[in-house]
Amino acid sequence: MKSSYDNENNCRVHTCPVCGHVYHEYYDYTKSQENREEPFIKLAEVLLYEKPRDYAPNELVRVYHYACPKCGILQIDVNDI
Numbered sequence: 749m750k751s752s753y754d755n756e757n758n759c760r761v762h763t764c765p766v767c768g769h770v771y772h773e774y775y776d777y778t779k780s781q782e783n784r785e786e787p788f789i790k791l792a793e794v795l796l797y798e799k800p801r802d803y804a805p806n807e808l809v810r811v812y813h814y815a816c817p818k819c820g821i822l823q824i825d826v827n828d829i
Contacts, residue, residue: 749762749816749823749826757774757779758775759775759779760773762787766819786817788814790813791822794811794813795811796810811828812824812828
């Protein structure tokens with residue numbers, strides 16, 4: 749999934765590249781309570797990968813899996829990599 753920040757609405761916009769489902773994650777409490785869009789489903793299992801570093805041992809990075817509530821495709825947030 750792709751995530752981007754929307755300055756106008758003060759929110760993060762998550763988009764499924766397969767079906768186009770969009771979820772707005774508002775930072776304003778009132779707007780977040782009024783949002784009727786279905787959020788992406790965060791799964792308990794994580795993906796671990798080693799991120800190489802020049803100055804120290806490789807770092808283990810944890811990346812969460814998400815499922816689109818509309819099409820069910822499993823994906824990761826590309827901004828986490």
